[in-house]
Amino acid sequence: MERASPVVGIIMGSTSDWETMRHVSETLEALSVPHETRVVSAHRTPERLHHYAKTARDRGLKVIVAGAGGAAHLPGMTAAMTPLPVFGVPVESHALKGMDSLLSIVQMPAGIPVGTLAIGRAGAINAALLAAAVLALSDPAIALALDGWRMRQTAAVPETPTPAQP
Ligand code: RP5
Numbered sequence: 001m002e003r004a005s006p007v008v009g010i011i012m013g014s015t016s017d018w019e020t021m022r023h024v025s026e027t028l029e030a031l032s033v034p035h036e037t038r039v040v041s042a043h044r045t046p047e048r049l050h051h052y053a054k055t056a057r058d059r060g061l062k063v064i065v066a067g068a069g070g071a072a073h074l075p076g077m078t079a080a081m082t083p084l085p086v087f088g089v090p091v092e093s094h095a096l097k098g099m100d101s102l103l104s105i106v107q108m109p110a111g112i113p114v115g116t117l118a119i120g121r122a123g124a125i126n127a128a129l130l131a132a133a134v135l136a137l138s139d140p141a142i143a144l145a146l147d148g149w150r151m152r153q154t155a156a157v158p159e160t161p162t163p164a165q166p
Contacts, residue, residue, distance in 0.1 A: 008035040008131050009061045011052065011078065013068035015039055017091045021067045023121050024089065027128035031145040033135065036061075042073035049074070053081035063131040066114075067124065069093040072104040075114045085134060087115045087127045 008028055012021045021037070028035045040049045056064060064082065067089035068074035075088030090101035098119035106116040115130065117123030129146070136143035 005060050006034045006036040007060065007062045007135060008033055008128075009052070009056055009064045010035055010037045011040040011064065011066050011074065012037075012091075013039070013041045013044075013072070013074050017067050017069060020089065020091045020120055020124050021065075023124035024065050024067070024128045024131075027125050028132065031128070031132050031142060031149060033128075033132055033142060033145075040066075040074065040078075042068070042077045049077060050081065053078045056082045057084055063087065063134055065089060065127045065131055067091050067127075068105070069098065069101045070095075070104075072101040075105050075116075076108050076112065079108070079112050079114050085115065086113075087117060087130055089117050089123045089127050090119045092120045 010021060010024050010028075012018065025035060025037055038052065040052050042049055061084060064078055064084050064086045066075040066078050066086055069091035070093050072088070072090060075086055079086040088105035090098050090105050092098035093100055102116070102119050105114055108114050117127045117130070129149075132142055132146050136146050
């Protein structure tokens with residue numbers, strides 16, 4: 001969903017992060033939350049990052065979800081340059097299975113917060129749900145969508161691990 005007025009910005013350090021970050025987009029899609037997706041690297045495209053973060057609020061974004069792997073500066077650098085809430089998704093790296101990403105994102109010094117989610121797909125989905133929960137505080141339609149999403153999730157959990165016996 002790429003509407004005229006996205007309220008969530010999904011950014012990632014590389015196209016290789018998309019396999020993880022697509023879950024943010026798909027979850028927001030399921031909740032009908034307008035969002036945009038961009039590749040913005042803290043170290044490969046620092047000017048793009050600066051422009052993105054500095055203009056985010058004025059463009060109407062309300063939350064940013066930033067995913068990166070390895071020495072994952074992107075969420076913290078973004079948070080440093082925008083007053084918007086930033087949620088970080090640690091992408092699973094090859095060398096250290098995402099522990100490097102997680103620690104890089106979660107260990108922000110006091111003063112500039114990044115809400116850090118779990119490594120990989122779970123963190124990506126939860127980042128979208130958390131972004132939606134923030135938006136739901138002032139958007140009844142998103143609140144309703146989130147309630148419905150949770151109800152469907154609950155209804156989908158079987159009472160037994162195998163099909164019921166006749
Ligand atoms: C980080 O380096 C990206 O966020 C990505 O997770 C990692 C590897 O990037 P590529 O070498 O696959 O482009 O900046």
